[in-house]
Amino acid sequence: MSEKNPHIHCQDCSMSELCLPHHLDPQGLERLDTIIQRHKPLHKRDVLIRAGAPLKWLYAVRSGSLKSYIIDEHGREQIIDFHLPGDLVGFDALSTGQHRSFAQSLETTMLCEIPIDSLDDLAVQLPALRRQMLRLMSDELFNGKQLVNTLNNRTAPQRLAFFLYSLSQRFAARGLSASSFRLTMTRADIASYLGLSVETVSRILSSLQDQSIIRVEQKLVHIDNITGLMEAAG
Incomplete structure:
Protein backbone atom coordinates (compact mmCIF):
# COMPACT_ATOMS: atom_id res chain seq x y z
CA MET A 1 0.00 0.00 0.00
CA SER A 2 2.83 2.40 0.79
CA GLU A 3 6.58 2.72 0.73
CA LYS A 4 9.27 4.90 2.20
CA ASN A 5 10.63 7.47 -0.22
CA PRO A 6 13.75 9.36 0.87
CA HIS A 7 13.40 11.73 -2.07
CA ILE A 8 10.14 13.29 -0.86
CA HIS A 9 10.55 15.74 2.00
CA CYS A 10 8.08 18.08 3.65
CA GLN A 11 10.47 21.02 3.30
CA ASP A 12 10.52 20.53 -0.46
CA CYS A 13 6.74 20.28 -0.86
CA SER A 14 4.91 23.28 -2.29
CA MET A 15 1.87 22.43 -0.13
CA SER A 16 3.72 22.41 3.19
CA GLU A 17 2.28 25.75 4.35
CA LEU A 18 -1.24 24.32 4.09
CA CYS A 19 -0.40 20.97 5.65
CA LEU A 20 1.07 19.52 8.86
CA PRO A 21 4.61 20.92 8.42
CA HIS A 22 3.42 24.54 8.74
CA HIS A 23 5.34 26.38 11.52
CA LEU A 24 7.62 23.41 12.25
CA ASP A 25 11.32 24.18 12.66
CA PRO A 26 13.90 22.21 10.61
CA GLN A 27 14.35 19.63 13.35
CA GLY A 28 10.60 19.14 13.63
CA LEU A 29 10.33 18.76 9.86
CA GLU A 30 12.98 16.04 9.88
CA ARG A 31 11.15 14.14 12.62
CA LEU A 32 7.84 14.42 10.76
CA ASP A 33 9.56 13.19 7.59
CA THR A 34 10.62 10.00 9.35
CA ILE A 35 7.01 8.85 9.87
CA ILE A 36 5.51 9.95 6.54
CA GLN A 37 5.23 7.38 3.78
CA ARG A 38 4.30 7.68 0.15
CA HIS A 39 1.00 6.08 -0.77
CA LYS A 40 0.78 4.41 -4.14
CA PRO A 41 -0.81 6.72 -6.77
CA LEU A 42 -4.57 6.67 -6.89
CA HIS A 43 -6.28 6.59 -10.25
CA LYS A 44 -9.61 8.20 -11.04
CA ARG A 45 -12.48 6.56 -9.07
CA ASP A 46 -10.13 4.57 -6.80
CA VAL A 47 -11.55 4.39 -3.28
CA LEU A 48 -9.04 5.43 -0.63
CA ILE A 49 -11.21 5.09 2.48
CA ARG A 50 -14.35 3.07 3.14
CA ALA A 51 -16.91 3.89 5.81
CA GLY A 52 -16.47 1.59 8.79
CA ALA A 53 -12.77 1.00 8.22
CA PRO A 54 -10.54 1.45 11.29
CA LEU A 55 -8.45 4.61 11.52
CA LYS A 56 -4.82 3.80 10.79
CA TRP A 57 -3.68 6.71 8.65
CA LEU A 58 -4.29 10.33 7.83
CA TYR A 59 -3.64 11.23 4.20
CA ALA A 60 -2.16 14.49 2.97
CA VAL A 61 -3.01 15.33 -0.63
CA ARG A 62 0.16 16.18 -2.57
CA SER A 63 -1.48 16.48 -5.98
CA GLY A 64 -4.83 15.66 -7.49
CA SER A 65 -8.18 15.74 -5.70
CA LEU A 66 -10.71 13.54 -3.92
CA LYS A 67 -14.29 13.64 -2.77
CA SER A 68 -15.69 12.46 0.55
CA TYR A 69 -19.21 11.07 0.68
CA ILE A 70 -21.66 9.04 2.70
CA ILE A 71 -24.36 6.64 1.51
CA ASP A 72 -27.82 7.71 2.68
CA GLU A 73 -30.67 5.45 3.74
CA HIS A 74 -31.83 5.19 0.14
CA GLY A 75 -28.43 4.04 -1.08
CA ARG A 76 -27.63 7.38 -2.69
CA GLU A 77 -24.25 9.05 -2.58
CA GLN A 78 -24.17 12.34 -0.66
CA ILE A 79 -21.03 14.41 -1.20
CA ILE A 80 -19.79 16.07 1.99
CA ASP A 81 -16.41 17.49 0.95
CA PHE A 82 -13.87 17.95 -1.82
CA HIS A 83 -10.15 17.66 -1.02
CA LEU A 84 -7.43 19.59 -2.87
CA PRO A 85 -3.61 19.56 -2.58
CA GLY A 86 -2.55 20.46 0.95
CA ASP A 87 -5.72 19.05 2.54
CA LEU A 88 -5.71 16.23 5.07
CA VAL A 89 -8.18 13.37 4.65
CA GLY A 90 -9.36 11.11 7.47
CA PHE A 91 -10.27 13.46 10.32
CA ASP A 92 -13.80 12.00 10.40
CA ALA A 93 -12.48 8.94 12.26
CA LEU A 94 -10.66 10.68 15.11
CA SER A 95 -13.56 10.56 17.58
CA THR A 96 -14.59 6.92 17.10
CA GLY A 97 -11.52 5.27 15.58
CA GLN A 98 -13.57 4.32 12.53
CA HIS A 99 -14.12 6.22 9.32
CA ARG A 100 -17.68 7.41 8.86
CA SER A 101 -17.42 8.35 5.20
CA PHE A 102 -15.86 7.20 1.95
CA ALA A 103 -13.05 8.99 0.12
CA GLN A 104 -12.58 8.51 -3.62
CA SER A 105 -10.14 10.05 -6.07
CA LEU A 106 -11.49 12.38 -8.75
CA GLU A 107 -8.32 12.12 -10.85
CA THR A 108 -4.81 10.71 -10.56
CA THR A 109 -3.86 11.65 -7.02
CA MET A 110 -0.64 11.49 -5.00
CA LEU A 111 -0.82 11.20 -1.22
CA CYS A 112 1.42 11.25 1.81
CA GLU A 113 0.40 8.56 4.29
CA ILE A 114 0.75 9.43 7.98
CA PRO A 115 0.33 6.66 10.59
CA ILE A 116 -2.01 7.99 13.26
CA ASP A 117 -0.24 6.31 16.22
CA SER A 118 3.14 7.76 15.24
CA LEU A 119 1.54 11.15 14.61
CA ASP A 120 -0.07 11.12 18.07
CA ASP A 121 3.27 10.37 19.70
CA LEU A 122 5.07 13.05 17.71
CA ALA A 123 2.40 15.67 18.40
CA VAL A 124 3.01 15.21 22.14
CA GLN A 125 6.70 15.97 21.60
CA LEU A 126 6.20 18.84 19.13
CA PRO A 127 3.77 21.52 20.35
CA ALA A 128 3.87 23.28 16.97
CA LEU A 129 2.66 20.09 15.28
CA ARG A 130 -0.12 19.68 17.84
CA ARG A 131 -1.24 23.27 17.26
CA GLN A 132 -1.24 22.77 13.50
CA MET A 133 -3.36 19.63 13.83
CA LEU A 134 -5.85 21.55 15.95
CA ARG A 135 -5.90 24.38 13.42
CA LEU A 136 -6.60 21.97 10.56
CA MET A 137 -9.36 20.25 12.50
CA SER A 138 -10.83 23.64 13.39
CA ASP A 139 -10.79 24.64 9.73
CA GLU A 140 -12.61 21.43 8.77
CA LEU A 141 -15.23 22.02 11.45
CA PHE A 142 -15.74 25.61 10.31
CA ASN A 143 -16.02 24.57 6.67
CA GLY A 144 -18.68 22.04 7.59
CA LYS A 145 -20.71 24.69 9.40
CA GLN A 146 -20.21 27.06 6.49
CA LEU A 147 -21.65 24.44 4.12
CA VAL A 148 -24.72 24.03 6.35
CA ASN A 149 -25.16 27.81 6.38
CA THR A 150 -24.82 27.90 2.59
CA LEU A 151 -27.46 25.22 2.13
CA ASN A 152 -29.87 26.74 4.64
CA ASN A 153 -29.61 30.43 3.87
CA ARG A 154 -28.75 30.79 0.18
Whole structure:
Protein backbone atom coordinates (compact mmCIF):
# COMPACT_ATOMS: atom_id res chain seq x y z
CA MET A 1 0.00 0.00 0.00
CA SER A 2 2.83 2.40 0.79
CA GLU A 3 6.58 2.72 0.73
CA LYS A 4 9.27 4.90 2.20
CA ASN A 5 10.63 7.47 -0.22
CA PRO A 6 13.75 9.36 0.87
CA HIS A 7 13.40 11.73 -2.07
CA ILE A 8 10.14 13.29 -0.86
CA HIS A 9 10.55 15.74 2.00
CA CYS A 10 8.08 18.08 3.65
CA GLN A 11 10.47 21.02 3.30
CA ASP A 12 10.52 20.53 -0.46
CA CYS A 13 6.74 20.28 -0.86
CA SER A 14 4.91 23.28 -2.29
CA MET A 15 1.87 22.43 -0.13
CA SER A 16 3.72 22.41 3.19
CA GLU A 17 2.28 25.75 4.35
CA LEU A 18 -1.24 24.32 4.09
CA CYS A 19 -0.40 20.97 5.65
CA LEU A 20 1.07 19.52 8.86
CA PRO A 21 4.61 20.92 8.42
CA HIS A 22 3.42 24.54 8.74
CA HIS A 23 5.34 26.38 11.52
CA LEU A 24 7.62 23.41 12.25
CA ASP A 25 11.32 24.18 12.66
CA PRO A 26 13.90 22.21 10.61
CA GLN A 27 14.35 19.63 13.35
CA GLY A 28 10.60 19.14 13.63
CA LEU A 29 10.33 18.76 9.86
CA GLU A 30 12.98 16.04 9.88
CA ARG A 31 11.15 14.14 12.62
CA LEU A 32 7.84 14.42 10.76
CA ASP A 33 9.56 13.19 7.59
CA THR A 34 10.62 10.00 9.35
CA ILE A 35 7.01 8.85 9.87
CA ILE A 36 5.51 9.95 6.54
CA GLN A 37 5.23 7.38 3.78
CA ARG A 38 4.30 7.68 0.15
CA HIS A 39 1.00 6.08 -0.77
CA LYS A 40 0.78 4.41 -4.14
CA PRO A 41 -0.81 6.72 -6.77
CA LEU A 42 -4.57 6.67 -6.89
CA HIS A 43 -6.28 6.59 -10.25
CA LYS A 44 -9.61 8.20 -11.04
CA ARG A 45 -12.48 6.56 -9.07
CA ASP A 46 -10.13 4.57 -6.80
CA VAL A 47 -11.55 4.39 -3.28
CA LEU A 48 -9.04 5.43 -0.63
CA ILE A 49 -11.21 5.09 2.48
CA ARG A 50 -14.35 3.07 3.14
CA ALA A 51 -16.91 3.89 5.81
CA GLY A 52 -16.47 1.59 8.79
CA ALA A 53 -12.77 1.00 8.22
CA PRO A 54 -10.54 1.45 11.29
CA LEU A 55 -8.45 4.61 11.52
CA LYS A 56 -4.82 3.80 10.79
CA TRP A 57 -3.68 6.71 8.65
CA LEU A 58 -4.29 10.33 7.83
CA TYR A 59 -3.64 11.23 4.20
CA ALA A 60 -2.16 14.49 2.97
CA VAL A 61 -3.01 15.33 -0.63
CA ARG A 62 0.16 16.18 -2.57
CA SER A 63 -1.48 16.48 -5.98
CA GLY A 64 -4.83 15.66 -7.49
CA SER A 65 -8.18 15.74 -5.70
CA LEU A 66 -10.71 13.54 -3.92
CA LYS A 67 -14.29 13.64 -2.77
CA SER A 68 -15.69 12.46 0.55
CA TYR A 69 -19.21 11.07 0.68
CA ILE A 70 -21.66 9.04 2.70
CA ILE A 71 -24.36 6.64 1.51
CA ASP A 72 -27.82 7.71 2.68
CA GLU A 73 -30.67 5.45 3.74
CA HIS A 74 -31.83 5.19 0.14
CA GLY A 75 -28.43 4.04 -1.08
CA ARG A 76 -27.63 7.38 -2.69
CA GLU A 77 -24.25 9.05 -2.58
CA GLN A 78 -24.17 12.34 -0.66
CA ILE A 79 -21.03 14.41 -1.20
CA ILE A 80 -19.79 16.07 1.99
CA ASP A 81 -16.41 17.49 0.95
CA PHE A 82 -13.87 17.95 -1.82
CA HIS A 83 -10.15 17.66 -1.02
CA LEU A 84 -7.43 19.59 -2.87
CA PRO A 85 -3.61 19.56 -2.58
CA GLY A 86 -2.55 20.46 0.95
CA ASP A 87 -5.72 19.05 2.54
CA LEU A 88 -5.71 16.23 5.07
CA VAL A 89 -8.18 13.37 4.65
CA GLY A 90 -9.36 11.11 7.47
CA PHE A 91 -10.27 13.46 10.32
CA ASP A 92 -13.80 12.00 10.40
CA ALA A 93 -12.48 8.94 12.26
CA LEU A 94 -10.66 10.68 15.11
CA SER A 95 -13.56 10.56 17.58
CA THR A 96 -14.59 6.92 17.10
CA GLY A 97 -11.52 5.27 15.58
CA GLN A 98 -13.57 4.32 12.53
CA HIS A 99 -14.12 6.22 9.32
CA ARG A 100 -17.68 7.41 8.86
CA SER A 101 -17.42 8.35 5.20
CA PHE A 102 -15.86 7.20 1.95
CA ALA A 103 -13.05 8.99 0.12
CA GLN A 104 -12.58 8.51 -3.62
CA SER A 105 -10.14 10.05 -6.07
CA LEU A 106 -11.49 12.38 -8.75
CA GLU A 107 -8.32 12.12 -10.85
CA THR A 108 -4.81 10.71 -10.56
CA THR A 109 -3.86 11.65 -7.02
CA MET A 110 -0.64 11.49 -5.00
CA LEU A 111 -0.82 11.20 -1.22
CA CYS A 112 1.42 11.25 1.81
CA GLU A 113 0.40 8.56 4.29
CA ILE A 114 0.75 9.43 7.98
CA PRO A 115 0.33 6.66 10.59
CA ILE A 116 -2.01 7.99 13.26
CA ASP A 117 -0.24 6.31 16.22
CA SER A 118 3.14 7.76 15.24
CA LEU A 119 1.54 11.15 14.61
CA ASP A 120 -0.07 11.12 18.07
CA ASP A 121 3.27 10.37 19.70
CA LEU A 122 5.07 13.05 17.71
CA ALA A 123 2.40 15.67 18.40
CA VAL A 124 3.01 15.21 22.14
CA GLN A 125 6.70 15.97 21.60
CA LEU A 126 6.20 18.84 19.13
CA PRO A 127 3.77 21.52 20.35
CA ALA A 128 3.87 23.28 16.97
CA LEU A 129 2.66 20.09 15.28
CA ARG A 130 -0.12 19.68 17.84
CA ARG A 131 -1.24 23.27 17.26
CA GLN A 132 -1.24 22.77 13.50
CA MET A 133 -3.36 19.63 13.83
CA LEU A 134 -5.85 21.55 15.95
CA ARG A 135 -5.90 24.38 13.42
CA LEU A 136 -6.60 21.97 10.56
CA MET A 137 -9.36 20.25 12.50
CA SER A 138 -10.83 23.64 13.39
CA ASP A 139 -10.79 24.64 9.73
CA GLU A 140 -12.61 21.43 8.77
CA LEU A 141 -15.23 22.02 11.45
CA PHE A 142 -15.74 25.61 10.31
CA ASN A 143 -16.02 24.57 6.67
CA GLY A 144 -18.68 22.04 7.59
CA LYS A 145 -20.71 24.69 9.40
CA GLN A 146 -20.21 27.06 6.49
CA LEU A 147 -21.65 24.44 4.12
CA VAL A 148 -24.72 24.03 6.35
CA ASN A 149 -25.16 27.81 6.38
CA THR A 150 -24.82 27.90 2.59
CA LEU A 151 -27.46 25.22 2.13
CA ASN A 152 -29.87 26.74 4.64
CA ASN A 153 -29.61 30.43 3.87
CA ARG A 154 -28.75 30.79 0.18
CA THR A 155 -30.80 30.38 -2.94
CA ALA A 156 -29.75 27.82 -5.55
CA PRO A 157 -27.91 30.43 -7.71
CA GLN A 158 -26.17 31.80 -4.62
CA ARG A 159 -25.05 28.31 -3.56
CA LEU A 160 -23.36 27.59 -6.88
CA ALA A 161 -21.80 31.05 -7.13
CA PHE A 162 -20.47 30.68 -3.58
CA PHE A 163 -19.09 27.24 -4.42
CA LEU A 164 -17.20 28.61 -7.45
CA TYR A 165 -15.92 31.57 -5.46
CA SER A 166 -14.74 29.28 -2.64
CA LEU A 167 -12.91 27.06 -5.13
CA SER A 168 -11.29 30.15 -6.61
CA GLN A 169 -9.98 31.18 -3.19
CA ARG A 170 -8.77 27.67 -2.39
CA PHE A 171 -6.81 27.48 -5.65
CA ALA A 172 -5.32 30.92 -4.97
CA ALA A 173 -4.14 29.75 -1.53
CA ARG A 174 -2.25 26.98 -3.32
CA GLY A 175 -0.43 29.37 -5.63
CA LEU A 176 -2.67 28.47 -8.57
CA SER A 177 -4.87 30.65 -10.73
CA ALA A 178 -7.94 32.01 -8.98
CA SER A 179 -9.58 32.95 -12.26
CA SER A 180 -9.07 29.84 -14.37
CA PHE A 181 -9.25 26.30 -13.05
CA ARG A 182 -10.45 22.81 -13.94
CA LEU A 183 -13.39 21.18 -12.21
CA THR A 184 -12.37 17.61 -11.45
CA MET A 185 -15.77 16.84 -9.93
CA THR A 186 -18.80 16.11 -12.12
CA ARG A 187 -21.90 18.28 -12.21
CA ALA A 188 -23.66 15.45 -10.41
CA ASP A 189 -21.04 15.69 -7.63
CA ILE A 190 -21.54 19.45 -7.38
CA ALA A 191 -25.30 19.01 -7.33
CA SER A 192 -25.05 16.45 -4.52
CA TYR A 193 -22.73 18.68 -2.50
CA LEU A 194 -24.99 21.73 -2.84
CA GLY A 195 -28.31 19.94 -2.47
CA LEU A 196 -29.40 20.77 -6.03
CA SER A 197 -30.37 18.83 -9.13
CA VAL A 198 -27.95 18.38 -12.02
CA GLU A 199 -30.35 20.30 -14.24
CA THR A 200 -30.34 23.24 -11.81
CA VAL A 201 -26.53 23.30 -11.74
CA SER A 202 -26.40 23.35 -15.54
CA ARG A 203 -29.03 26.09 -15.73
CA ILE A 204 -27.22 28.32 -13.22
CA LEU A 205 -23.88 27.85 -14.98
CA SER A 206 -25.53 28.94 -18.22
CA SER A 207 -27.05 31.96 -16.47
CA LEU A 208 -23.68 33.00 -15.02
CA GLN A 209 -22.21 32.73 -18.51
CA ASP A 210 -25.02 34.83 -19.98
CA GLN A 211 -24.18 37.50 -17.40
CA SER A 212 -20.50 37.40 -18.49
CA ILE A 213 -19.47 36.43 -14.97
CA ILE A 214 -17.88 33.10 -15.96
CA ARG A 215 -17.06 31.04 -19.03
CA VAL A 216 -17.26 27.26 -18.98
CA GLU A 217 -15.35 25.19 -21.53
CA GLN A 218 -16.09 21.56 -20.72
CA LYS A 219 -14.23 21.09 -17.40
CA LEU A 220 -12.49 24.49 -17.46
CA VAL A 221 -14.00 27.44 -15.60
CA HIS A 222 -12.85 31.00 -16.31
CA ILE A 223 -13.98 33.71 -13.91
CA ASP A 224 -14.23 36.94 -15.89
CA ASN A 225 -15.93 39.04 -13.21
CA ILE A 226 -14.93 38.10 -9.66
CA THR A 227 -16.94 41.00 -8.18
CA GLY A 228 -20.00 39.83 -10.08
CA LEU A 229 -19.44 36.28 -8.78
CA MET A 230 -19.21 37.55 -5.19
CA GLU A 231 -22.42 39.51 -5.64
CA ALA A 232 -24.12 36.47 -7.17
CA ALA A 233 -23.02 34.47 -4.11
CA GLY A 234 -24.82 36.92 -1.83
